[in-house]
Amino acid sequence: MVRTIETSEITRNIKEMCIKANHYLSDDMDDAMKQAVNTEKSPLGKKILNQLQENLEIADKEFIPICQDTGMAVVFIEIGQEVHFVGDLLENAINEGVKEGYTEGYLRKSVVKDPLIRENTKDNTPAVIHYSIVPGDKVKITLAPKGFGSENMSRIFMLKPADGIEGVKNAILTAVRDAGPNACPPMVVGVGIGGTFEKCAILAKKALTRNINENSDIPYVADLEKEMLEKINGLGIGPGGLGGTTTALAVNINTYPTHIAGLPVAVNICCHVNRHVTVII
Numbered sequence: 001m002v003r004t005i006e007t008s009e010i011t012r013n014i015k016e017m018c019i020k021a022n023h024y025l026s027d028d029m030d031d032a033m034k035q036a037v038n039t040e041k042s043p044l045g046k047k048i049l050n051q052l053q054e055n056l057e058i059a060d061k062e063f064i065p066i067c068q069d070t071g072m073a074v075v076f077i078e079i080g081q082e083v084h085f086v087g088d089l090l091e092n093a094i095n096e097g098v099k100e101g102y103t104e105g106y107l108r109k110s111v112v113k114d115p116l117i118r119e120n121t122k123d124n125t126p127a128v129i130h131y132s133i134v135p136g137d138k139v140k141i142t143l144a145p146k147g148f149g150s151e152n153m154s155r156i157f158m159l160k161p162a163d164g165i166e167g168v169k170n171a172i173l174t175a176v177r178d179a180g181p182n183a184c185p186p187m188v189v190g191v192g193i194g195g196t197f198e199k200c201a202i203l204a205k206k207a208l209t210r211n212i213n214e215n216s217d218i219p220y221v222a223d224l225e226k227e228m229l230e231k232i233n234g235l236g237i238g239p240g241g242l243g244g245t246t247t248a249l250a251v252n253i254n255t256y257p258t259h260i261a262g263l264p265v266a267v268n269i270c271c272h273v274n275r276h277v278t279v280i281i
């Protein structure tokens, strides 16, 4: 049976999600950051992690954003095939939610209308929206405001099939090593393997929104996630890039079928705030 949803409901949810994501760490990130204070081996690294904790506590008490870069709003929206939207165009409704959230929440407006003319849109729109149609009559929205300190350090590698798993490992380590302190570590590393050039990048972006305590349900991918986390933490970049054993909190990898002639690998790096909020309507 077809379910009707007013797009104003999407606007309201997106607005609340923008404010929530920018003010509070998700539970998985919060736990991992607290745990890292206890496991970090370097005294300076521990000190940085304690300062990050203090920053989070102040943000919580005084209701201020957890970082000054409140990001570009990335939206993954999974729409049940039985859903029929009424009201404004869905894309307009999403952008209206971003506009209201960033304006009423006093969040920094970080989006420019043209990549070269660079005039600020003044309301943080437009969002980057990824739509997918899924079975059912629900709408699942994940909002991930993405800071560009870490976004700028992300990479795509179009490997050859013969490069194999060692080539993939090398690509991930190269991206993280080159990112160094610029990605505001401890970072979360989202990886896409397979698909086409653009699909691979989206896989990596979506991987960042997965609970960081959950490994892939594909056994060899789960093993790769664990191995890469260990290797990344062996690089010594550490919290704030000042050295230590906590360079990354998680490596999340998504895979997709690809062409016989290629092996795309995308590495989308996120910082220690790794903001993401999900609602199901």
Ligand code: SF4
Binding pocket: 067, 068, 069, 070, 071, 146, 147, 148, 149, 150, 151, 183, 184, 271, 272, 273
């Ligand atoms: S990369 Fe993350 S922590 Fe660093 S400035 Fe941007 S949003 Fe903030």
